[in-house]
Amino acid sequence: MESHYSRRDTKKLYLAAHLNLSVMYRLYVEIYCTSESIPPVSINVYRKIFNSYDPQLSFHVPKKDQCSTWNVYYSTTDKTNLEESWQLHKKKEKEAMEMKDADKKRSLEDSIYRAISFDLEAILLVPFSADSQIYYKRKLSVFNFTIFDSFDHSGHCFLWDETHGSKGASEIGTSLLKYLYNLPQTVSHVSSFSDISGGQNRNQFVTAAMLFAVNKVEHLQIVDLKFMESGHSYLEADSIHATYERARKHRKIFTTEEWGLLIEMIFMTYRNWRHL
Structure with missing residues (x-):
């Protein structure tokens, strides 16, 4: 799935919303391994490879994009330098x-x-x-x-x-x-x-x-x-x-x-x- 709005700035690659790891593993076993005539790896190995893939993979979930300014402000311990820009953003x-x-x-x-x-x-x-x-x-x-x-x-x-x-x-x-x-x-x-x-x-x-x-x-x-x-x-x-x-x-x-x-x-x- 092509990244949409604020998600376009991330390095992640998004897969379709109707997918999840279990569905992908089933497709891997039923289609890929069958067509290539190879034995499938276990789901634990499959999950490990999926999570270590570079760039990182994620599943696209339709929802409103989060505010990046809010995320930066609330994830920073010392907010002194961010206070002015934060107040302007809220205004x-x-x-x-x-x-x-x-x-x-x-x-x-x-x-x-x-x-x-x-x-x-x-x-x-x-x-x-x-x-x-x-x-x-x-x-x-x-x-x-x-x-x-x-x-x-x-x-x-x-x-x-x-x-x-x-x-x-x-x-x-x-x-x-x-x-x-x-x-x-x-x-x-x-x-x-x-x-x-x-x-x-x-x-x-x-x-x-x-x-x-x-x-x-x-x-x-x-x-x-x-x-x-x-x-x-x-x-x-x-x-x-x-x-x-x-x-x-x-x-x-x-x-x-x-x-x-x-x-x-x-x-x-x-x-x-x-x-x-």
């Missing part, structure tokens, strides 16, 4: 959360104003299954970009795979443009919140796309790009992603279209979500 976190809450409240009271948050989900894989025959197959990367609109609590999801694009700023900007073009004529001001990922959200390309929208969409006058404090990007879009990750357990998915069908199935439960 920025509080200001960002208060601003997001204020914008969400305004979007409910002002018909010309919309507050949105957006995020790209951790990479989905095709095929996706616990089947041992699929374990050694090359996977296709599928991307899901989600926008949450605080006005009507609706989710807007943009799904594509690596044969149609990557997960860069151009794809993010295109998805945001499509959302802005479909806003009601009464909306003239959009305030957006995202994390500080430079390759996806916080860059000149997304900024240029928003400037293009302001110039080309007649009723749109202002688009604010606001970024949460690093390690504290509590975005509503992440909750939508967590719903997908719960729903995909024990399922077999072999095509990008099937990921779309799974999302649409969730939309039938949460009727105010959109799939684009």
Whole structure:
């Protein structure tokens, strides 16, 4: 699994979430040793080799990334030199959360104003299954970009795979443009919140796309790009992603279209979500 956001800075290599050491050992015995006609080592030896592998291996568990500033501060005995930066970090976190809450409240009271948050989900894989025959197959990367609109609590999801694009700023900007073009004529001001990922959200390309929208969409006058404090990007879009990750357990998915069908199935439960 490709490292996602703060995990990209680690030296670890992440394996898929549906794997664990027992599953991998079973696959090793049933597939590798059988195909090579060799006797398997014991699970204790297998575990020792796994734990001593360089670079270190770990299993990807979908969860919110931890704050690196928090980890450094609380793992240091002498905090004197870190106190000032820590207090500034907490102040920025509080200001960002208060601003997001204020914008969400305004979007409910002002018909010309919309507050949105957006995020790209951790990479989905095709095929996706616990089947041992699929374990050694090359996977296709599928991307899901989600926008949450605080006005009507609706989710807007943009799904594509690596044969149609990557997960860069151009794809993010295109998805945001499509959302802005479909806003009601009464909306003239959009305030957006995202994390500080430079390759996806916080860059000149997304900024240029928003400037293009302001110039080309007649009723749109202002688009604010606001970024949460690093390690504290509590975005509503992440909750939508967590719903997908719960729903995909024990399922077999072999095509990008099937990921779309799974999302649409969730939309039938949460009727105010959109799939684009």
